Amino acid sequence: MAGHSTYNPQNPLLKWFEARLPIGGLIHSSFIVFPNPRNLNYWWTFGGILAFMLVAQIATGVVLVMHYTPHASLAFNSVEGIMRDVNYGWLLRYLHANGASMFFIAVYIHIFRGLYYGSYKNPREVLWVLGMIIFLLMMATGFMGYVLPWGQMSFWGATVITNLFSAIPLVGEKIVIWLWGGFSVDNATLNRFFSLHYLLPFMIAGVVILHIWALHIPGSNNPTGVSVKDKQDTLPFHPYFTVKDAFGLVCFLILYCWFVFYLPNYMGHADNYIEANPLVTPAHIVPEWYFLPFYAILRSIPSKLGGVICMFGAIAVLFAVPWLDTSKVRSANFRPLYRQFFWIFVAVAIGLGYLGSAPPEGGYVIASRILTVYYFFHFLVILPLLGLFEKPLPLPASITESVLGKGAAAVTAGAPSAPQTK
Amino acid sequence: MKTLTKSIARLTFALSLGVATATLAGGIASAAEEPAAGGHAAAEGETPHYPMIKPTLESWSFAGVFGRFDTAQLQRGYQVYKEVCSNCHSMHLVSFRNLADEGGPHFSEEQVKTLAATFQVQDGPNDAGDMFERPGRPSDRFPSPFPNPQAAAAANNGKAPPDLSLMAKARAVERGFPWFILDFFTQYEEGGPDYIHGLLTGYTDPPAGVTVPPGGHYNPHFISGPSLAMPPPLSDGQVTYTDGTPETVDQYSRDVSAFLMWAAEPHLDARKRTGFQVILFLIVFAGLLYYTKKKIWANIAH
Numbered sequence: 001m002a003g004h005s006t007y008n009p010q011n012p013l014l015k016w017f018e019a020r021l022p023i024g025g026l027i028h029s030s031f032i033v034f035p036n037p038r039n040l041n042y043w044w045t046f047g048g049i050l051a052f053m054l055v056a057q058i059a060t061g062v063v064l065v066m067h068y069t070p071h072a073s074l075a076f077n078s079v080e081g082i083m084r085d086v087n088y089g090w091l092l093r094y095l096h097a098n099g100a101s102m103f104f105i106a107v108y109i110h111i112f113r114g115l116y117y118g119s120y121k122n123p124r125e126v127l128w129v130l131g132m133i134i135f136l137l138m139m140a141t142g143f144m145g146y147v148l149p150w151g152q153m154s155f156w157g158a159t160v161i162t163n164l165f166s167a168i169p170l171v172g173e174k175i176v177i178w179l180w181g182g183f184s185v186d187n188a189t190l191n192r193f194f195s196l197h198y199l200l201p202f203m204i205a206g207v208v209i210l211h212i213w214a215l216h217i218p219g220s221n222n223p224t225g226v227s228v229k230d231k232q233d234t235l236p237f238h239p240y241f242t243v244k245d246a247f248g249l250v251c252f253l254i255l256y257c258w259f260v261f262y263l264p265n266y267m268g269h270a271d272n273y274i275e276a277n278p279l280v281t282p283a284h285i286v287p288e289w290y291f292l293p294f295y296a297i298l299r300s301i302p303s304k305l306g307g308v309i310c311m312f313g314a315i316a317v318l319f320a321v322p323w324l325d326t327s328k329v330r331s332a333n334f335r336p337l338y339r340q341f342f343w344i345f346v347a348v349a350i351g352l353g354y355l356g357s358a359p360p361e362g363g364y365v366i367a368s369r370i371l372t373v374y375y376f377f378h379f380l381v382i383l384p385l386l387g388l389f390e391k392p393l394p395l396p397a398s399i400t401e402s403v404l405g406k407g408a409a410a411v412t413a414g415a416p417s418a419p420q421t422k
Numbered sequence: 423m424k425t426l427t428k429s430i431a432r433l434t435f436a437l438s439l440g441v442a443t444a445t446l447a448g449g450i451a452s453a454a455e456e457p458a459a460g461g462h463a464a465a466e467g468e469t470p471h472y473p474m475i476k477p478t479l480e481s482w483s484f485a486g487v488f489g490r491f492d493t494a495q496l497q498r499g500y501q502v503y504k505e506v507c508s509n510c511h512s513m514h515l516v517s518f519r520n521l522a523d524e525g526g527p528h529f530s531e532e533q534v535k536t537l538a539a540t541f542q543v544q545d546g547p548n549d550a551g552d553m554f555e556r557p558g559r560p561s562d563r564f565p566s567p568f569p570n571p572q573a574a575a576a577a578n579n580g581k582a583p584p585d586l587s588l589m590a591k592a593r594a595v596e597r598g599f600p601w602f603i604l605d606f607f608t609q610y611e612e613g614g615p616d617y618i619h620g621l622l623t624g625y626t627d628p629p630a631g632v633t634v635p636p637g638g639h640y641n642p643h644f645i646s647g648p649s650l651a652m653p654p655p656l657s658d659g660q661v662t663y664t665d666g667t668p669e670t671v672d673q674y675s676r677d678v679s680a681f682l683m684w685a686a687e688p689h690l691d692a693r694k695r696t697g698f699q700v701i702l703f704l705i706v707f708a709g710l711l712y713y714t715k716k717k718i719w720a721n722i723a724h
Contacts, residue, residue, distance in 0.1 A: 257704060404723050
């Protein structure tokens, strides 16, 4: 995807093929020789981890669909059939259900990494917006996937979230009936959610290709935020970053497996082991954990329409971050004030997540209102003003200088091209 | 590596900040909820919090990394289920054949055939178009004690007894902060059986001033109110064990809770055994990758 290809196959068959469809060259230039900044830390391994999780979710999902029945009166029992009677069905389902959570853990780390190191800034705005589109699609996919087991929380979560659209003036009620395909969440709703839950991951895969394409135009940002200036600032993707990403991925898989094999229902909700019953409302309707910060924002606003606007606004504002942040310096390592505000924001986001799971009463409501206001304050006031008032620390002249210190840069020039072979 | 350590230190700091905020919020909230404590009718529209007594953490053979079901306990638990629970509760996701499963009660095939035959199962229609009753076969699901939920409700004070197939996973008392974080490290996933055991052994006389609705039975361990329709189901000596295990309510309750955990999660043994192998492999693999990475990057400052 970047520049001319240095791919030069010797095998005549590969040569023949490459002349007709240069896909080998594409892979070679994108994932073998692609130059990455040499100073990337482990927070940069989450891109690869996310790619892995998408593939894992599609693979487990496709097999689950072979055993699942998308019908209001059969879905719950078909999932239990998978858990009990399908060979390794319990493993597939727990991998898929916990995989969704792990996907979101990774994407939140990936997003916060982007926020910390200013990866959304010129020239990576489109890359960031594509990432946000992926995030939105992931949320839609996760939400619809949670409905499919047709437990109590599936049903009532779907009811609450689709009902949000009724807050739209004039046409709200009509839109909700159109979404449901009836006058309540029922079989028609389950069927369309199933269809979309199968479709959206492939749309995500499509946007991921655009995301990687947009990444490979300017190349990766790095912990200093200083742009790549010459060849010694970078290392080829393989073997340096393939091995680093692989190590990061395997560590991540250990955490994933800890959940799958020992705490498979830790991130789920017990009520979802009760079959959906439109006549019995659960005591607390709580969405999956990864929606909780947004759910807290929704509930903190006393008006329904206001709450819906704020909830969607909380996501929309993320799209605008490249233009809200006025600072020219990318990395928070060189922005002493922003660095502090960043960590306060992380704490606020986690706090909102906790409040989203708490009952909407008493001090919880007051706390979520305060944190909601701060959430928007961070993006709409702090980010724009900070760039104008903050005095950034002196930036290193180059990535190599930041790694080796001044003057040492020339000594190891050329070393990156040959990995140690002893 | 240094940046990573620094980043982790910062993350820890931020987490503690978030936790502090949450605790503060919780503190405010619990102060506001004071009047609701004690399980009396909530004042000023506050939601009362049930259960009034949270489950205590019992010791289970199937807890932890090397947790396995205790076959003898599951067999006793099945006996309690059969002789007591199954009079009112269905367990429609479990088949008789499952009773022979390894990692389950592990009855012999012959025993399961005999067990199944003690139940009458409706089958049909036959060639004449009639439904008929026949003795159960291992491939049958456990038959429900009532023909339909309405009949179950009519016979039980207006509320059908819930199905028990998933009971041990379908009830979870909120753990709250900081326990839910510690649970991640201690692998606590026995909230269901802990709750069931607490409930079955938790019936008491209501305290003075608390009136129990007609047909209700006071139990401060009940998850969604001060009383429930189910009368205390167990009494000492009710079920005769053949292996010399004490015939007490406490023991019956432990055995049947374990049995219900198996009914809800029949592949728990296989899950934990596979998990140990998978994680061990991943740790070794991660170690190899770490040293490979170190070697490849050995002369590269980064």
